[in-house]
Amino acid sequence: MPSWVPPVALYMLKGLAVTCELALISGVAALTLGVVLGLLLATDNKLLKRAITLYVELWRGLPLLVILFFAFFALPAAGIRLTGFQAAAVGLTLWASAVTAENVRGAIQAIPAGQMEVARALGFGWIGAMGLIVLPQALRRLLPPTLNLLTSLIHGTSLAAQLGVLELLEASRRSSQRLVLDAGDSHGLAIFAAVLAAFYLVCAPLTALSRRLERRLQS
């Protein structure tokens, strides 16, 4: 093994840990927020629904990179100062929560309205009927798109490199630049191939699982 590999690999592994941390934090935040917004979309409150639809259309419609830049550069001008990591987490959460809200809305809509009506007729409150009757049935349909979203979210963390967050891609970029300065050779081919491989290894199980669940749903 060439002598440049071990320190670079170690540096990249530390970056991978930051990638996982960023994906985990924004994933949990986005799923929580997205499920709440998606449930609210299933209520009858017109004004609330319009506001949430606007939120969903906005953050789903913009390129993720633009959202991250917005969180990093525009929020400070409004008095909210964030580190690169925090801005990336906020941006990823805005985007992924909008996607989740839309997924949840779709999954709930696919459950026949009679389920809700019968539950309400049996004396369940809206929350009870939604939480105990409708949502558990919607969950089966919700799982594949949620796994796909998690894959996209993990992919999306690489954009945080553009905010200077020392995640996998940024760690690799810096390693490559450092190698140019030290020895005049960037080793870009090996390094960026390794980044691709790392993302593949992390995401392949998720996409495989999603595909299996989807196939089961269809049969």
Place this chain on the structure above:
Amino acid sequence: MGFGYQLDPGYVVAHAPELLFGLVWTVVLTGIGVAGGILFGIGGGILRAYRVPIVSPLVAAIVEFIRTTPLFVQIYFLYFGLPELGIQMPAFTVGALALVVWGGAYNTENFRAAIEGVPGHFSEAARSLGLRPATVFRLVTLPIAARFAMPSVTNTAIETLKGSSLMLAISFPELTDTTMNLISVSFRVFELFFVLGAAYLLLSAGLSRLMRAAEHALAWPG
């Protein structure tokens, strides 16, 4: 506005020519990405759906790899990795190539699913009328499959538009790169983000309207 920030819409007006250039590059990149992606997608979809020996699993593996890795890293690989093999491409070529390959991978899946979704009795009927397999595909299967594929192809097209913003990483002066450069020299964040966001929302609305028009033109007669 508070926080000592004074809105100055005049700044955007003064820099409209640069922003328009960026917009044009974004449209060009997206156009190439969408068109190339559809062509590769049809080709890949055919190879996959008809399980052409050796080629089909190869295409499947490539498609799977591209879909499972981030477009952003793919761009880095093409721009900073490939020169080591002596393949040095300008930013525009890398951007267009990355979008075509990425869109092609997604569209391969879209067209594979669409071709496999065409009921078998259509092609059986055409075969029994004496048409050759290639003719059956060209006149019967593909026209039906193209209609099935439209919604997912439209999604991929819109993702291609959004993906074009990633060319900022290789300093290609498309819309996002142009706008962020203006922000870094002027700090006119709100005006410029407003313009940037509105541009992408309008572009994607326009793109989906264009695709819907195509879908309409393709709609079944009667």
